[in-house]
Amino acid sequence: MKKTIQRGLFTGALVLMTAMTAKPANAAVNYQALVDADVKKFQGFFRKEFPDVKLEDFGNGVYALDEDARKQWKEMEEFPPYELDVEAGKALFNKPFANGKSLASCFPNGGAVRGMYPYFDEKRKEVVTLEMAINECRVANGEKPYAWKKGDIARVSAYIASISRGQKVDVKVKSKAAYDAYMKGKEMFYAKRGQLNMSCSGCHMEYAGRHLRAEIMSPALGHTTHFPVFRSKWGEIGTLHRRYAGCNENIGAKPFPAQSKEYRDLEFFQTVMSNGLKYNGPASRK
């Protein structure tokens, strides 16, 4: 009898312990917490690599790391090469469509909306970028969309960025679908690809601040805060996705189309990693 009671007590205690330690099947996953932990590690990597660089300064790319390059860039920024593009972008933003509306009709806050993009649209189950929203506004109003990589799309984006300077990067990942897109972007960032078997992180994390031939590699932290950029190499202003395609070409990988799901997810991931920094586009780069 004593043994039966002991066995019963032991089994009861075991069941109780199991119930206390096991997670309920429908426990809500805190995706934002998972992402925040990634942000902490990611930014920690750069803080450790470049202890003298302030977090905010990473938005200036390679110019946060190299003093000589910074001096040249500062001089160039006195007469910013993107200035005319910003002016043109302003005109395009306010130019009436055939139906009398304009891009200004689609965006709140006078168009100072850089800080709202990219975001994960829970209804559409996809990442929406600023350039995508610009073209969707045009199409919804019976206008033709702009070409994705350069020209008017970059000009309008530059104008919106310019009037949004100082807005904080604060991208949220609230659902499983958003987390899936984030993880796809993360995979795109870390996976090696192309004939040179290289990844975004290989150049812009592990090699950040070091020379690749004559160029110093920029840090991935802050990559998305300053686009669109006027690149001396391009001789004109271009979008982030144009740059992504160029990077893929450089490593011998077939680039994805601008605004493809792959590049939007990558932009989403990269922008999340820059949470806490401020938008400072448009900018000039070599």
Added chain:
Amino acid sequence: MKKVLSLLSMLVLTPSASLLLAEPAPAAPAASSSPLIEQAEAARKEADALGYEWRDTAKILDSAREALQRGDQAESDKLASKALFQARAGKAQGLYMAKNWKMMIPKN
């Protein structure tokens, strides 16, 4: 005798002349693909489906097709082999990365 000789020469030359004047038989159309090109194209599509096609694979395949069309089978095969290698390497890279990309995250 002279007449006989000229008659004979006419008999001999007439068919030759008609051969020379006749329109040439239509040449067989140049092939635009080969088994090797087909194999490389199939592999390229597999790499592309994974998102891991390399930059130059499709261009090399186009060059292989062009070489075949101008009748340079050896050059076409050489290029198609190169494209096949790239396509297979891209696919292998994609399959490997799908499983192992997290290992590429730098450690702090």
